Amino acid sequence: MMNTTEETKKHILELLKSVMDPEIELNIVDLGLIYNLEIEDKKINIDMTLSTPACPLGDAIVINVKETLKQHYPDYEVNVNVVFDPPWNPSLISEEGKAKLGM
């Protein structure tokens, strides 16, 4: 089979790079907000966090994740679970992300 789970995961992460944190102006993947991604049967399960629990844009980011994936995986059920444990910290930002932020 061409499209293995690992490839799907990679593709999903690539798609999620279009979802921006509008405040930090960096995508949620490079920001390190995606904690876990599982694919089982026709379900995509994502554990993700926000850069701050008080983030007023949290709702919009979660909707953005769901809608982006629904466009490309219409037959899948997308579950997004927002967690704050462990809390996000800047060390989770990817090297690419750090470069974009000028860190």
Add this chain to the structure above:
Amino acid sequence: MNNLQTDNAPSITVVKPHFIFAGIAFFISTVLIVLADNDLLGPYFGVKIVAITHIAVLGWGTMIIFGALYQLIPIVFETALFSERLAKINFWLFALSISLLGYSFWVNSLTGLLFYSSLLLLISLLMFITNVLLTHKSSKKKNIQSKFIITSIYWLLVTVILGTLIALNFRFAFFEKTYLHYLKIHAHAGLVGWFLLLIIGVASTLIPMFFVSHNLNEKKINYSYYFINSGLLLMVIEWLFFGTDNLAYIDWLLISTGVFLFLSFAWDSYKQRLRKNLDTGMKHTVISLLLLTVPVLISIFLLINFNIERIFLMRITTLYGFSIIFGFITSLILGQTYKTLPFIIWLEKYKKHVGKAKTPMPKDLYSETLAVYQMYLYLGALAVLTAALISNAVLLIRTGSYLLLATAIIYNINLFKIVLHKTKTEKL
């Protein structure tokens, strides 16, 4: 769903009118500054200065804080606002009472219209205070931020009660001492108790969020709370019950220590920030924090007194109030508007479009170039008006007033660009 704090967010119709009214009030206060002309160089308790002060602190500062608090309280208290309807009624009553109060001072109707407008203001502020306290009652979350917010609300109550008494005294003359004695407490309860404590409480959440800095030492904020409150309480108790200010240096030391602990916390956040490049919103915020040191220095100068001529000290007293209201508070709002309002409006317009269509970003809702002009005009206005008050120069007062008016016009252009934004989406 998702244990997100946004679930408790209030309706946009509660928040938006506060920002609009505040922007217009800022514009009106700068028009009045132009019209007041050399009255600004007269005594700090002159009716024109008092009118401008009340329109600025209530219509501009307090109005926008109310709007921001309705948005922020659900996040800090982790519960929805007690009553949105009360908040909406409160807005109209508050807006009406500020307009009447400002007008009564401006036309010197201290025994007539002021009486009714101050009672109306008292009622509207009591409504706000009730709404917040009842929201807090149903909140399980008790943190340092909510402690600051609740305490500042009690200080707002003290401020408005004293203000109402002063207004009633113009009509019924029941004070034993001159009203200026009470004015001093009224002003400090308002500027330090209400504004400063509230801003520290809110800023200790927002500053690290906007700088994106983590693991900060909140102890400084905690100590700051006790220093400022003890200094202010001591000042108020001594003034009210003994009619003296022998402990003024101790009050000053306590409050200033609190201010510097807060500034030190903000400095830690600034140093650890993830975002190295600051946008205009954050530059204005940094300027505001730096400006907070100005009233601290002016107040010690006024305390030491130096036996300088009285008319000069009066202008420096005006400068003291000006540095807090049009310095610290105004710079903060001029910046924080760009960090909050575009996001609030963006959420309203684009929440249902995200992921389905290409949407602009919150920062695309206003002109950053205009914001930059706004910042430089503001800094110019501040410098020129400060020089004018020190040197008693009418020409400088006029120049500075027009620069401040230009700042307000540019701010309002951006403000209306944001609130009147039409949804624009493109296909993905």
